[in-house]
Amino acid sequence: MRHWETTYEKWRTYKNLNPDLKRELQLMHDDKTMLEDAFYTELTFGTGGLRGVLGPGTNRMNIYTVRKAVNGLANYIKAHIINVNERGVAVAYDSRYMSREFALETAKVLGAHSIKAYVFDELHPTPLLSFAVRHLGAAAGVMITASHNPPEYNGFKVYNEDGGQITPDEASNIISYIQKTEDELTVPYLESEALESQGFLTWIGEEVDQAYMKELQGISMLSTQELSKDKDLEIVFTPLHGTAHQLVLLGLKQLGFNHVNVVEEQAVADPDFSTVESPNPEEHQAFSMAIALGEQTDADILIGTDPDADRLGVAAKQPDGGYAVLTGNQLGALMLDYILSHSNSAALKNGRMLKTIVTSELGRKVAQHYGVPTIDTLTGFKYIGEKIRQFDETDETFIFGYEESYGYLISDFARDKDAVQAAVLASEMAYYWKRNGKTLFDALHLLFERHGYFQEDMLSLTFKGKEGSEKIASIMENIRKEPLTEIGGLQVHYVEDYLVSERKAITSGQTGRIELPQENVVKFVLENDSWVCLRPSGTEPKIKCYFGVCEESEDAGHERLNDLKAHMENVIT
CATH class of the missing domain: 3.40.120.10 (Alpha-D-Glucose-1,6-Bisphosphate, subunit A, domain 3)
Known part of the structure; x- marks a missing residue:
């Protein structure tokens, strides 16, 4: 039996599986491709958190993948942040399917760790969550959102005690704690009634809104006299x-x-x-x-x-x-x-x-x-x-x-x-x-x-599923093995590879260090103040190619952008 089939059987036979997820699994029973995609891997906790399609499976957004993520987050902040139990975690959610439910699941798992959750009493914007973390002095924040992804998506976004999105180092640490949770189906949590009665859930809203x-x-840059007009x-x-x-x-x-x-x-x-x-x-x-x-x-x-x-x-x-x-x-x-x-x-x-x-x-x-x-x-x-x-x-x-x-x-x-x-x-x-x-x-x-007439554009290509992930990885590998020396009729002056923090001149071969964190990004600096940058999305099954030009007119800029896009689309596909 293949690995994903073993995981699927564990979910299928789990006696306490959520009834809605159980029904969805039954409907998927004869679709091996769909089942494999749902169970062949775990939903990736990226540099900001989780984001994925709703549904049953370890590679989907559901109450069990959320619980596992919260359990890892709770263990991380208890080990690395002071006064966690008193400070608590701020939680907000948007208008997507299951957003409120995932916010409550977050509070339930935090409660099992004796960590208080401050949950907004109705849907709120992401920046209000960032503000609430700072305003309340919370140890961390969680935003349930998939931003502008399609309706079938939702996500779990983590914020640090400063109210910012977690950094790559913080994410790596949280991931290590998440991975210590072996079984997502049996993560401890408190029921809603116990959560409130024991004081681990506080609903917030108006007071935080007013402070914001x-x-x-x-x-405002307006004068005091103008403000009220x-x-x-x-x-x-x-x-x-x-x-x-x-x-x-x-x-x-x-x-x-x-x-x-x-x-x-x-x-x-x-x-x-x-x-x-x-x-x-x-x-x-x-x-x-x-x-x-x-x-x-x-x-x-x-x-x-x-x-x-x-x-x-x-x-x-x-x-x-x-x-x-x-x-x-x-x-x-x-x-x-x-x-x-x-x-x-x-x-x-x-x-x-x-x-x-x-x-x-x-x-x-x-x-x-x-x-x-x-x-x-x-x-x-x-x-x-x-x-x-x-x-x-x-x-x-x-x-x-x-x-x-x-x-x-x-x-x-x-x-x-x-x-x-x-x-x-x-x-x-x-x-x-x-x-x-x-x-x-x-x-x-x-x-x-x-x-100057600066213009920019972006080419975004989607490659879904396991094969899509492999395709994106192959594109980035090939672009590094055989760096481009000309794009859309313009010569490449420098290649910046942020994965190895190196900037290399094409003509001389001289290299310099890029003083930024490592990331899977390659940027080509071209003649005429133009540039092209290639990077996989951290939250979606996409590879993105960015373009920038500066020409003497808008028309010339559009023409240059089209040349660059056509060249890179041919390279990527």
């Missing part, structure tokens, strides 16, 4: 069936933005995300209903958050009256310019801007213009959060952090990307430019005229 809203008001700005907002509805509206209202039209069909917390193909503001189709409402109301700005409200998309009015969805790189550069242009020199003296290695170089140009250094991190906001934590021990000041995938952080009272903060600041920025007779689209082109 007070901090949120502080990110009614703002002449027409806004359309969609939470894309997720968690941001109430908090974004409250955040806008307390700054005087009262002319907000919500896409009501998408204000419903719907785990099927029934009005969109994908609940991802990176996908322009997610804005179709917001654009229609914007045209009806003659809106100045359209804003949309993903289901767990850590990503924000914005559409700006164009000269013809239509709307253009800004890229994450463009919106980040605009917000950075707005913040820096409204900050005094004393505040910027030790300021630092943070971005990832696949984020546009336009941000660096903007920061340089105001005398602010830029620090690059690896891809993933956890690295930005980790860098902010280091600033707590230096004389450096966090000014702004962003990544190309629509993640932004304006103020570090949260330590993860925060779409609530970003929604409020983007609206304020649109108001500023409107008062100056311009749209955000106009403001973007002012940046291009000053710094």
